[in-house]
Structures are given as structure tokens and as C-alpha cells.
Amino acid sequence: MRRLFALALFALTSPAAADEVSTYRLDNGMDVVVIEDHRAPVVVHMLWYRVGSADEPVGASGVAHFLEHLLFKATDQLESGEFSATVAANGGSDNAFTSHDYTAYFQRVVSDRLELMMQMESNRMNNLAITEADIETERNVVLEERNQRTENNPGALAREQFIAAQYQNHRYGVPIIGWKHEMEDLSLQDALDFYDLYYSPNNAILVVAGDVQPDDVHALAQQYYGVIPAEANLPDRIRPQEPPQRAERRITYVDPRVSQPYLTRSYLAPERDSGAQKEAAALVYLADLLGGSPFTSTLGQALQFDTQTAVYTGAGYGGRSLDDTTFGITVAPSDGVSLSEAEAAMDAAIAEFLAADIDPARIDSIRIQLRASEIYAKDNVQGLARRYGAALTQGLTVEDVQAWPQVLQEVTEDDIKTVAASVLKRDQAVTGWVVATQEDAQ
Amino acid sequence: MIRIILGLALILWSGAASAIEIKELTSDGGINVWVVEEPAIPFVALEIRIRGGTSLDAPEKRGATNLMMALIEEGSGDMSAQEFQTKRESLAASFSFAAYDDTMSISARFLTENSDEALALLRQALTQPRFDQDAIDRVRAQVLSGIASDAKNPNRIAGAYFDSAGFGDHPYGTSADGTASSVNALTQADMFEAHSRTITRDRMFVSVVGDITADQVGPMLDTLLGELPAQGAGMPPHVDFALGGGVTVIDYETPQSVALFGHSGIKRDDPDYFAAYILNEILGGSGRESRLMHEVREKRGLTYGISSFIVPKLHAELVMGQVASGNDTIAEAIEVTRAVWTDLAENGVSQGELDEIKTYLTGAYPLRFDGNAEIAGIMVGMQMIGLPTSYINTRNDELAAVTLEQVNAMAKRLLKPDALRFVVVGQPVGLESTD
Numbered sequence: 001m002r003r004l005f006a007l008a009l010f011a012l013t014s015p016a017a018a019d020e021v022s023t024y025r026l027d028n029g030m031d032v033v034v035i036e037d038h039r040a041p042v043v044v045h046m047l048w049y050r051v052g053s054a055d056e057p058v059g060a061s062g063v064a065h066f067l068e069h070l071l072f073k074a075t076d077q078l079e080s081g082e083f084s085a086t087v088a089a090n091g092g093s094d095n096a097f098t099s100h101d102y103t104a105y106f107q108r109v110v111s112d113r114l115e116l117m118m119q120m121e122s123n124r125m126n127n128l129a130i131t132e133a134d135i136e137t138e139r140n141v142v143l144e145e146r147n148q149r150t151e152n153n154p155g156a157l158a159r160e161q162f163i164a165a166q167y168q169n170h171r172y173g174v175p176i177i178g179w180k181h182e183m184e185d186l187s188l189q190d191a192l193d194f195y196d197l198y199y200s201p202n203n204a205i206l207v208v209a210g211d212v213q214p215d216d217v218h219a220l221a222q223q224y225y226g227v228i229p230a231e232a233n234l235p236d237r238i239r240p241q242e243p244p245q246r247a248e249r250r251i252t253y254v255d256p257r258v259s260q261p262y263l264t265r266s267y268l269a270p271e272r273d274s275g276a277q278k279e280a281a282a283l284v285y286l287a288d289l290l291g292g293s294p295f296t297s298t299l300g301q302a303l304q305f306d307t308q309t310a311v312y313t314g315a316g317y318g319g320r321s322l323d324d325t326t327f328g329i330t331v332a333p334s335d336g337v338s339l340s341e342a343e344a345a346m347d348a349a350i351a352e353f354l355a356a357d358i359d360p361a362r363i364d365s366i367r368i369q370l371r372a373s374e375i376y377a378k379d380n381v382q383g384l385a386r387r388y389g390a391a392l393t394q395g396l397t398v399e400d401v402q403a404w405p406q407v408l409q410e411v412t413e414d415d416i417k418t419v420a421a422s423v424l425k426r427d428q429a430v431t432g433w434v435v436a437t438q439e440d441a442q
Numbered sequence: 443m444i445r446i447i448l449g450l451a452l453i454l455w456s457g458a459a460s461a462i463e464i465k466e467l468t469s470d471g472g473i474n475v476w477v478v479e480e481p482a483i484p485f486v487a488l489e490i491r492i493r494g495g496t497s498l499d500a501p502e503k504r505g506a507t508n509l510m511m512a513l514i515e516e517g518s519g520d521m522s523a524q525e526f527q528t529k530r531e532s533l534a535a536s537f538s539f540a541a542y543d544d545t546m547s548i549s550a551r552f553l554t555e556n557s558d559e560a561l562a563l564l565r566q567a568l569t570q571p572r573f574d575q576d577a578i579d580r581v582r583a584q585v586l587s588g589i590a591s592d593a594k595n596p597n598r599i600a601g602a603y604f605d606s607a608g609f610g611d612h613p614y615g616t617s618a619d620g621t622a623s624s625v626n627a628l629t630q631a632d633m634f635e636a637h638s639r640t641i642t643r644d645r646m647f648v649s650v651v652g653d654i655t656a657d658q659v660g661p662m663l664d665t666l667l668g669e670l671p672a673q674g675a676g677m678p679p680h681v682d683f684a685l686g687g688g689v690t691v692i693d694y695e696t697p698q699s700v701a702l703f704g705h706s707g708i709k710r711d712d713p714d715y716f717a718a719y720i721l722n723e724i725l726g727g728s729g730r731e732s733r734l735m736h737e738v739r740e741k742r743g744l745t746y747g748i749s750s751f752i753v754p755k756l757h758a759e760l761v762m763g764q765v766a767s768g769n770d771t772i773a774e775a776i777e778v779t780r781a782v783w784t785d786l787a788e789n790g791v792s793q794g795e796l797d798e799i800k801t802y803l804t805g806a807y808p809l810r811f812d813g814n815a816e817i818a819g820i821m822v823g824m825q826m827i828g829l830p831t832s833y834i835n836t837r838n839d840e841l842a843a844v845t846l847e848q849v850n851a852m853a854k855r856l857l858k859p860d861a862l863r864f865v866v867v868g869q870p871v872g873l874e875s876t877d
Binding site for chain 2: 039040041042080081084085088089090091092093108109110136137138139140141142143144145147148151152210256257258259260293295296301304305308311312332334335364365368369371372373375376378379380381
């Protein structure tokens with residue numbers, strides 16, 4: 001019955017709304033993506049730069065994120081804080097975010113305010129007027145942000161250590177927010193050097209989503225962004241790559257603020273590549289099969305139901321990444337179970353998974369859920385906008401984004417078994433234990 | 443404390459956009475529901491809220507409602523937890539069950555094409571929970587792990603003190619999760635008891651948005667909810683916030699101190715509630731432009747974020763805020779916060795500030811209505827505070843009509859600098875408990 005049902009679902013629902021997405025490239029090299037959703041008179045205006053923390057110069061970690069904060073200060077036309085105040089005065093909200101691979105700015109407003117957003121966002125692409133006083137105050141703000149996100153959070157401090165161990169050559173090993181000692185020394189010049197080079201139209205992607213007409217958006221984009229000259233010295237985006245890992249790495253992070261001990265296993269894994277997303281699609285299934293739901297996944301069943309080894313199990317895979325990504329597993333042992341016992345149980349469950357056939361009903365169920373998630377995703381146009389913006393900064397194309405749901409549908413058991421065998425190897429993994437005391441790490 | 447903040451978010455959601463047509467109807471079985479037909483995407487969002495929540499825990503059974511709600515998806519009818527979840531996944535439906543201080547919350551999202559099966563499964567979960575002993579033991583271990591983690595989380599430590607000192611023996615005074623000993627003592631019978639006290643048809647609010655017609659909704663809800671008990675447990679009494687002004691420092695070794703602050707507040711049905719809402723937006727509301735953000739973050743770089751919020755709970759009212767700053771700088775952050783509070787109470791806001799915040803709030807209002815799930819959440823929130831569907835069209839006018847005199851009178855009435863209590867967890871420099 002379940003197979004028949006899967007086929008029915010296939011026929012009844014339309015594919016991803018590719019026909020509602022328009023793309024355009026301005027003469028200066030800036031890409032424009034328009035996603036239409038006319039249900040509400042709202043638009044999301046997002047400007048994505050193909051630069052993130054992994055593009056930072058050595059010694060200036062955190063500068064990408066620091067600069068993101070500074071873009072809310074003064075420009076030649078706007079007072080410090082005026083950008084956000086203007087958005088608010090128009091009933092909108094705005095913010096920005098930085099990752100390893102991108103920096104993005106967005107506003108959400110009534111759709112007839114789109115032009116004002118473009119006017120201001122295009123202005124701050126090249127005309128920032130920050131001062132030494134801005135640097136000092138805002139550096140304290142980002143240090144407090146690091147305090148809040150990381151220094152006060154033992155799990156975040158542990159994760160920072162594990163990622164640093166995972167990436168020994170690639171800049172993914174450096175935290176996005178920066179190492180504290182380098183953040184303390186970030187200067188006006190560090191920020192401006194980064195800004196002058198990377199904030200340019202040929203390094204940017206405009207995503208506009210909501211109640212708009214593509215032709216209108218293109219005309220406005222041409223008017224405001226099209227006149228900004230391309231950066232001739234924009235470097236090719238070639239970053240030091242991770243060499244093959246040949247030995248298992250293990251770390252124990254001890255912090256008295258830890259209450260629930262846990263372990264993580266993180267394997268280096270391939271990401272979605274343009275025109276070649278099949279392996280990544282199989283890894284999506286693998287994560288779900290191993291640790292997607294505590295009730296139905298391999299680890300959940302083995303460690304939480306068949307035995308009471310763990311209070312939590314989970315697996316995750318983030319396929320959207322410019323360079324090699326990771327496949328991660330987390331296990332939090334039950335009271336009275338040691339981390340070594342929990343890890344042994346986890347490895348036994350993984351070994352059993354690799355040796356056995358996969359229940360076809362489980363694969364069908366994941367396939368159905370992925371299909372349905374495309375329907376649910378249409379309810380959130382900002383989510384769709386993020387999907388395109390992130391992908392285009394991470395080496396994928398609009399075509400890759402639109403092909404992805406179908407690539408996911410076509411994953412087979414063989415694909416999953418093949419990728420599982422190549423990824424789930426301890427000699428290309430970091431195993432981290434997080435405990436309150438050394439005694440807990442026995 | 444996070445629970446209080448969540449409760450607030452629900453209540454402040456009370457709004458809607460002009461283009462939305464809400465149908466208000468009562469099923470044959472007597473369930474009131476608001477419906478928006480939106481056939482563009484083939485799925486339905488359903489929101490159910492039941493007033494009462496974890497505050498209805500029976501005496502000596504603290505944590506029962508929380509544990510019970512976590513068990514709703516862990517086996518029902520003839521299905522074990524795993525069978526239930528396997529079935530739900532095969533339908534690609536999502537259900538979420540949450541217990542808050544004053545409210546039980548049930549959210550569902552399901553595809554049009556298998557809505558009958560999805561609803562039958564949800565009905566089974568709500569009306570025929572099994573509370574199998576192995577499920578109780580498994581989820582109890584998860585709750586106990588969370589309780590232990592809260593004891594080492596600075597924000598949770600601050601919140602627990604704030605609640606305990608402020609509300610004493612009232613259910614608001616203790617964590618809805620319960621304590622290790624109260625949770626360890628809970629039995630299967632306690633789960634059935636908690637279910638019959640809290641998952642009931644009285645005090646129930648429902649909204650439905652999506653690919654469904656209004657005609658279908660009444661019979662759907664009667665089938666889904668008709669078998670639930672008619673009446674839940676009695677509500678706890680109103681309680682006054684008992685913690686007076688001052689500073690409480692709780693020593694905890696961590697680099698950044700967190701501070702929770704507040705005093706008594708205002709009821710949601712107060713005739714001047716809009717003035718209080720506007721006042722709080724200027725003080726420390728959601729925008730980046732609030733006075734607290736400006737003084738503590740933008741001008742001095744003392745924090746990444748500071749906010750204030752009005753918390754009109756069912757049985758108590760608070761004005762609260764939170765800030766985090768390094769141990770060396772938290773004393774200054776608190777001093778500036780107190781100064782902002784005092785200045786606003788004494789001198790009020792300017793006409794320019796009021797005009798700006800009104801422009802923002804009235805402009806932002808229609809932007810909230812941009813998805814089926816959002817609209818369903820907003821509508822059920824409106825129902826819970828007794829607002830009519832017409833509020834969507836009158837809300838901005840009501841807000842715009844609030845005068846400078848009203849806001850400044852509210853500032854004098856609501857903000858009490860001498861009553862402000864700061865609970866600080868960390869190792870703050872230059873800051874000591876006042877009592």
C-alpha cells in the first residue's frame with residue numbers, strides 16, 4: 001500500500017514552482033533572482049555577497065561578520081542607524097547574517113517600498129563612512145555576541161574545538177564569529193580592506209521574493225545596482241582545500257557547566273556540487289535513516305527503544321556548502337551509561353546498518369516526506385529566497401536548486417549504501433566527548 | 443522563563459490583514475472556529491489552544507502536565523510510539539504538542555490529499571493516548587536530563603529565582619517541568635489524570651487555514667475533538683508579583699553575566715493596554731531602535747541584545763526585560779537600564795518617538811499575514827484574548843488613536859524604577875545583592 005501511495009502523491013502534486021522564478025544578470029555581473037508569491041502584499045529584498053568567514057585573510061578572523069555589523073552605520077547618504085530606522089518607519093524589519101560562505105542583508109516590507117530598499121542597499125554597497133569610534137563600540141558588541149553565543153555556552157565552545165580539529169587546512173575550521181583574540185584586534189583598516197574588495201556587484205546576488213512582477217524588479221535593479229561598476233580585482237574564489245584525512249581524531253572537552261554528557265561524531269563529507277548533486281541527495285537519506293527521527297531511525301531504535309542506552313540520538317547533514325562539508329551524529333547517553341558504552345553502541349548500530357539491507361518502506365517514507373516538504377516550503381517565501389541566495393553563493397545554479405527536489409526523489413538504496421560506505425569511516429572523522437569532569441570521560 | 447516569553451509572543455500576535463476573509467463558525471458539536479480558505483497550496487494548517495496549561499498540575503504532581511503532553515505522540519489506540527510515528531511519517535503530516543503555563547497548544551499541518559487519515563491519527567493521539575510504562579520511563583529520562591541542564595544554564599537559573607521569589611507557592615513559582623523528585627514520582631494514573639484536567643473542550647480555541655472549505659471544517663472538528671472531556675480542572679487564583687526592587691546576584695562561574703529584570707505589569711484587558719504596548723515598543727521592543735538598545739548597545743557597546751516585554755499572563759502581570767554583558771560590564775549595563783527606566787517614567791516619550799513607533803507598528807501589522815501557518819497562529823491568538831475578527835480592520839486605527847498624554851500617563855503608571863528587581867547570574871564585578 002505504501003508504494004502505491006507514494007506513486008499517487010507523485011502524480012497529484014506539481015513539481016517545484018520553477019515557473020514562478022525569474023533570473024537575470026546585470027551588465028556589471030550582478031545576478032538577480034525573482035520569486036513570485038502574490039498571496040500577501042509583502043516583499044523580501046535580500047542582497048547576498050559571495051564572501052564569508054572562510055574567505056577572510058589569516059589573522060583577521062571575524063572580520064566578515066564584524067563588517068556585517070558595520071554596514072548598519074553611516075554611509076555618505078545615511079546617518080548611523082538610519083538604514084534600519086527608515087525600514088522601521090516604513091513598517092518593515094531588517095537584519096543580516098554571515099556564514100562561512102556568504103554574507104547577506106535583508107529587509108521585509110510592503111511590496112511598494114521595494115524601490116526605497118534598493119536605493120539604500122545599493123548605496124551601502126560602496127559608500128560606507130565608518131569611523132574609529134564605530135569600530136571601538138561595535139567591536140565590543142560583537143565580543144558580547146561571542147560571549148553570548150559561545151563563551152557562555154559549553155556546547156558551542158566544544159563544537160568550536162571539534163570543527164577546528166576537523167578542518168586542519170580549510171578556513172571552515174575557524175569560527176564564523178572569529179577567535180576572540182583576533183576579534184579584539186580587528187581594525188578599521190581590516191574592515192575597509194575586506195569591504196572594498198568583496199562588496200561589489202559582480203560578487204553579489206539580489207534575491208527579491210513576494211508580491212512583485214519580475215520586469216519591475218529588473219528595471220529597479222538596473223537603475224540602482226546596474227550603475228555600480230564591477231570590481232576588476234575581485235579574486236577567484238579558490239580557498240585552501242582540506243587534504244585527505246588519514247587518521248581518526250578524538251577530543252574530550254571538559255567544562256563544569258556541562259550537565260548532560262554527550263558525544264558527537266563528525267565525518268568529512270561531499271557537498272552538493274553543480275550538476276552533481278546525487279551523492280549529497282543520498283546523504284540526506286542517510287542522515288534521516290540513521291538519526292532523523294528517534295522513533296524510526298536506526299540509532300533511535302537501537303539506542304532509545306531496543307535498549308535504553310541514550311536519551312537523545314540524532315544525525316545531520318548540511319549539503320549546502322561551497323567546499324567539503326560534514327555528516328554528523330550526536331548521542332547523549334542515559335543516566336548511568338558511560339560515553340564509551342554509548343559510543344560502542346552507536347558504532348555497533350552503524351556497523352549493522354552498513355551490513356544489512358535497507359527496509360524499502362523507510363526509503364519510501366523519506367521520499368514522501370521530502371516531496372511534501374516542497375509543498376510546505378511554498379508557504380514561506382522568505383525560506384525560498386534563502387534557498388536560492390545561499391545556493392548561488394555556494395557554487396550552485398538556479399537550475400541546480402530547481403533540479404534538487406527531483407534528484408532527491410530518484411535516490412536508490414544502492415546510492416545510499418555506496419555513499420554510506422565511503423563516508424562513515426572513523427579515520428576521516430572527529431569524535432568529540434563533552435563532559436563536566438575528567439572522571440566522566442572514562 | 444522562556445515559557446513566559448513564548449506566552450507573550452502568542453498574545454502579541456493578535457492581529458491580521460485586511461485582505462483576509464475570516465469565516466467564524468460553530469460546529470454542530472459546539473466548537474467555535476475561525477477559518478480562512480486558501481486553496482493556493484494543497485495543505486491545511488490547524489491550530490488548537492486550550493486555556494489552563496501546566497498551571498493545572500494537581501497538588502504534589504508538578505510536571506505531570508508537561509510529561510503528559512510529551513507523551514501524546516508516544517503511542518495511542520492500537521499503536522505503539524514507533525507505529526504511530528511510522529504512520530505519521532508515511533502521511534508526511536506534522537503534529538506538535540506543547541504545554542505552557544496557561545495554555546495547551548496543538549499544531550498540525552497536513553496535506554489535502556490524505557487529510558482524512560492525518561486527522562484520524564491526530565484524533566487517536568488526543569483522545570486515546572496509551573501512556574505505556576516504557577514510554578513514560580523513556581520520556582521521563584529526557585525530562586530529567588532537561589531539569590539537570592537547566593540547573594547549569596544561567597538564563598534558567600535567573601528565571602527560576604525570579605519565578606520562585608515572585609510567585610512563591612503559586613504554580614507560576616516553580617518550573618512546569620517539575621523537580622527531579624516530583625517527576626520521578628509520576629505514575630501512569632497521573633498521566634491519565636493530567637490529560638483529563640487539561641485536554642478538554644471548554645476553554646478551547648481553534649483556527650484552520652488552507653486548502654479546505656468552511657463547510658468541511660465543522661464536521662472535521664466534531665470528529666477530531668468531540669470525544670474529549672467537556673470540562674477541565676479549576677484554574678489557580680490570581681497572584682501578585684511579590685519580589686520588590688533591588689538586585690539579586692547568584693554566583694555562577696561563567697564569563698558573561700545574564701540579567702533578568704522586572705516588576706508588576708498590566709492586564710491584557712486593561713482599557714489602556716494599547717498605550718502600554720506602544721510604551722514597551724519604545725522602551726525595549728522588537729525593533730532595533732528601542733531606547734534600551736540605543737543606550738546599552740549602540741552608544742556603549744555593552745551588550746549584543748537587550749529587550750523588554752509586557753507579560754500579561756492569565757493569573758499575573760509583569761513588565762520584564764533581559765540583558766547579557768561581560769562580568770566586567772554588567773554593572774554598567776544595569777545602571778544604564780535603570781536610568782532609561784527612570785527617565786521614561788519621569789519624562790515620558792516625545793511626540794516624534796510616538797509618531798515613529800506608530801508608523802512602524804501600523805506598517806508592520808499587515809506583514810505578519812504572509813503564510814497559512816502564520817495566519818492560523820495569529821487567529822487563534824486573537825480568539826484567546828477575546829478579540830473579534832473585525833479587530834483586523836480596526837487595530838491600526840485604535841493604535842493610531844493613542845495620544846501622547848495616554849502613553850506618558852501609562853509610563854508613570856506602569857514603569858516603577860524603585861520596584862525594578864534585577865536577578866543577575868554570573869560573577870559580576872562591582873555589583874552585590876541588596877538583600
